[in-house]
Amino acid sequence: xxKYIFAIVxxxxxxxxxxxxxxxxxxxxxxKLETAPVAYYGSLITGNVYSEDRLPWVNxxxxxxxxxxxxxxxxxxKTARMQRDLAEAPEIVRKTFELRSQKETNGxxxxxxxxxxxxxxxxxxxxxxxxxxxxxxxxxxxxxYMGPDILKDSSSFKLILRxxxxxxxxxxxxxxxxxxxxxxxxxxxxxxxxxxxxxxxFPYRLNYGVEPNSAIEVRKRIESLVxxxxxxxxxxxxxxxxxxxxxxxxxxxxxxxxxxILNKDSSSNYLVRQSxxxxxxxxxxxxxxxxxxxYHENFKCEDLQDxxxxxxxxxxxxxxxxALGKMLKSLIEGESSxxxxxxxxxxxxxxxxxxxxxxxxxxxxxxxxxxxxxxxFSFEFNTRSLDEKCDSxxxxxxxxxxxxxxxxxxxxxxxxxxxANLGTAFYVVRRDxxxxxxNRQERYFRYGFGAxxxxxxxxxxxxxxPEGDPITGRIAIRxxxxxxxxxxxxxxxxxxxxxxxxxxxRLRGDVVKLWKVSDxxxxxxxx
Numbered sequence: 001x002x003k004y005i006f007a008i009v010x011x012x013x014x015x016x017x018x019x020x021x022x023x024x025x026x027x028x029x030x031x032k033l034e035t036a037p038v039a040y041y042g043s044l045i046t047g048n049v050y051s052e053d054r055l056p057w058v059n060x061x062x063x064x065x066x067x068x069x070x071x072x073x074x075x076x077x078k079t080a081r082m083q084r085d086l087a088e089a090p091e092i093v094r095k096t097f098e099l100r101s102q103k104e105t106n107g108x109x110x111x112x113x114x115x116x117x118x119x120x121x122x123x124x125x126x127x128x129x130x131x132x133x134x135x136x137x138x139x140x141x142x143x144x145y146m147g148p149d150i151l152k153d154s155s156s157f158k159l160i161l162r163x164x165x166x167x168x169x170x171x172x173x174x175x176x177x178x179x180x181x182x183x184x185x186x187x188x189x190x191x192x193x194x195x196x197x198x199x200x201x202f203p204y205r206l207n208y209g210v211e212p213n214s215a216i217e218v219r220k221r222i223e224s225l226v227x228x229x230x231x232x233x234x235x236x237x238x239x240x241x242x243x244x245x246x247x248x249x250x251x252x253x254x255x256x257x258x259x260x261i262l263n264k265d266s267s268s269n270y271l272v273r274q275s276x277x278x279x280x281x282x283x284x285x286x287x288x289x290x291x292x293x294x295y296h297e298n299f300k301c302e303d304l305q306d307x308x309x310x311x312x313x314x315x316x317x318x319x320x321x322x323a324l325g326k327m328l329k330s331l332i333e334g335e336s337s338x339x340x341x342x343x344x345x346x347x348x349x350x351x352x353x354x355x356x357x358x359x360x361x362x363x364x365x366x367x368x369x370x371x372x373x374x375x376x377f378s379f380e381f382n383t384r385s386l387d388e389k390c391d392s393x394x395x396x397x398x399x400x401x402x403x404x405x406x407x408x409x410x411x412x413x414x415x416x417x418x419x420a421n422l423g424t425a426f427y428v429v430r431r432d433x434x435x436x437x438x439n440r441q442e443r444y445f446r447y448g449f450g451a452x453x454x455x456x457x458x459x460x461x462x463x464x465x466p467e468g469d470p471i472t473g474r475i476a477i478r479x480x481x482x483x484x485x486x487x488x489x490x491x492x493x494x495x496x497x498x499x500x501x502x503x504x505x506r507l508r509g510d511v512v513k514l515w516k517v518s519d520x521x522x523x524x525x526x527x
Contacts, residue, residue: 029178029185030196039121040138040179041128041191045114049166052108060110067110067141074143075108085152093157096212097148100161106147109164111204113140115179119191128191140179144205159210167202194336195470198514215242222251223283226290231255243283245269246325250287253322254294258310261318270322288325295323313459330514336470338511341369345480345504349384353486353496360386363500367403369508374410376417378403382484384498388430397486397498399425399446412459419482421448427488442488450482454506470514476506 033039048058052075055061061068086094117136119128144164151158167177167184175187178196183203189195218241225234231254238248249270252260260266273284301316314331321328344367349360365382384397401423409416425446428439454476483499 027201028197029188029199029201030193032180032183032185032201033121033126033196036121036180037123038181040115040117040131041119041121041176041188042115042117042138042179043176045116045137047113047166048111049164050110050112052110055110060112064141071108071110071143075145078108078145082150085150085157088152089150089157090212092212093150093159096159096210097150100148100159100210103147107145109144109146111140111142111144111164111166113179114138115140118176121178138179140181142182142204148210149207159212160207161210163206163208164204165202165206166204189470194511198470211242215240218242219283223286226251226254226283226286241283242275244275245272247273247275247284247287249322250291253291253319254287258307258315261322262311262314267318267322271325271327291323292325295320299323336511336513337373339369339371339508341476341506341508343367343369343476343478343504343506343508345382345478345502347480347500347502347504349498349500351486351496351498353494355486355494355496360384360498363502365502365504369403369506371407374407376403376405376407376419378405380421380423384486384500395430396428397425397488398428399423399484401425401446401448409453413456414453415456415476416451416453418451419449421446421450421482421484425484425486427486427494429488442490444485444487446484448482448484450480452478452480452482454478456508470511471509472512474508474510476508478502478504478506480504 050058050060052071055068055071086097089097115138117131117138120131120135121127122129145162146164147162149160149162151160167186176189178185178188178199178201180201182205183201185202186200188199218237222234222237222241222243225231225237231251235251235255235257238251243251246269249261249267252267275284299319301312304310304312304315317331318328320326345363345365347363347365349363351360362385363382364385365380367378367380369376369378371377380403381400382398386395386397388395399421401421403419403421405417405419407415407417423446425444427442427444429442430439455478456474456476458474479502481499481501483497486494486496486498488494
């Protein structure tokens with residue numbers, strides 16, 4: 001009974017696809033979770049896309065008879081509906097449909113995935129929970145059609161081209177992903193909302209609008225303009241030339257349209273080479289050849305230094321990927337709201353105030369740092385070594401305190417901050433004639449103020465990131481100056497402040513914002 005109900009639901013969902021599916025825009029997993037009825041986190045056990053005529057060869061009709069029956073009924077209903085609507089359509093619509101129907105791979109397909117489930121998304125609590133033992137294995141079946149489709153409303157007809165796309169699961173180690181009814185995510189490293197905002201969702205079924213106009217004359221005009229090097233005029237014709245997303249991006253590249261190139265929404269499909277029609281002209285090949293030659297002969301990253309409005313670190317790798325048709329990996333667009341670090345400082349302290357006859361000679365500090373937006377917070381431990389000149393002089397001072405600061409300077413390689421310290425400190429004085437372990441300590445309230453400047457390398461922006469990794473490491477060289485109070489009136493008979501200047505380093509981890517296009521090079525087209 002459950003299988004029967006499941007088959008009916010699939011039939012209804014798939015039949016509605018014929019009328020309601022639209023080309024899915026770039027969407028993150030975090031956004032998708034807001035509307036998805038179910039979501040599963042796990043790894044793929046088996047994944048297949050079967051054509052209609054291949055299903056009996058793999059015994060699908062015997063292993064899943066109810067699903068097979070629903071699929072065949074759905075394909076028959078869809079075929080009959082298309083033929084009925086096509087018969088009523090204008091001649092230009094019918095001719096366009098026939099042109100797009102000539103591809104051998106057009107037809108009906110069944111997407112069949114079996115996954116191992118590690119977590120299930122609970123929509124009420126918006127958390128990921130462990131599945132029951134009997135639900136650790138899940139079967140997903142999706143009906144799909146590939147080819148031209150015709151949509152009819154009360155007064156008009158619309159043509160669309162339907163495409164089937166499935167991600168490449170080619171890793172030897174199964175990657176954990178989030179599986180939805182109608183698609184799947186990239187590899188997922190962390191399940192928190194902030195991380196999922198950087199993870200792309202890929203639908204299995206896509207479609208592109210097809211205008212009943214071949215635009216052949218416009219393409220001939222563009223081809224002539226590209227031959228003449230008049231890219232500025234050619235790019236004005238792109239909307240009426242039925243260009244593939246890649247050819248459009250190449251014209252934008254040749255015009256140095258950085259606003260388009262660095263807009264993830266507009267350049268996201270630059271590797272998709274198919275247009276809504278299949279043309280026999282040479283425009284697409286010409287654009288590929290011209291752009292590649294232009295990149296090697298004319299494009300220079302150094303020229304972008306004269307364009308302060310253009311992010312050179314992002315523009316250079318993106319322009320290269322578009323011109324040469326290469327896969328663009330995730331690039332760092334900049335830091336996000338959080339970073340952390342661990343480091344130490346070495347320097348020279350000074351004394352100012354009522355102190356006996358001795359001098360400080362070494363300052364040391366170790367800290368664990370955190371940053372949330374521009375607010376800084378650290379846990380610090382620091383020491384001062386003192387050269388004692390009298391019996392009652394202290395020889396050592398150490399403090400355990402916090403740092404609260406604010407970042408006031410931020411450039412590509414430099415950051416600066418002002419801060420205050422609060423905590424506790426201990427002034428150490430030897431007992432006359434006794435061993436060091438029996439030294440006397442005087443505890444007092446510690447405060448202080450200061451500022452520092454960090455030199456950070458390498459630069460974040462434009463750096464390539466591994467898939468699914470939101471954290472990158474950097475090294476910081478820190479020049480710091482400030483002061484702490486020192487008060488040891490009981491044993492050390494000292495009172496004042498101790499300015500210091502130090503040089504240190506930090507190992508720092510930055511959670512980053514990724515510049516990543518939702519190019520469908522990550523999708524394996526079944527046509």
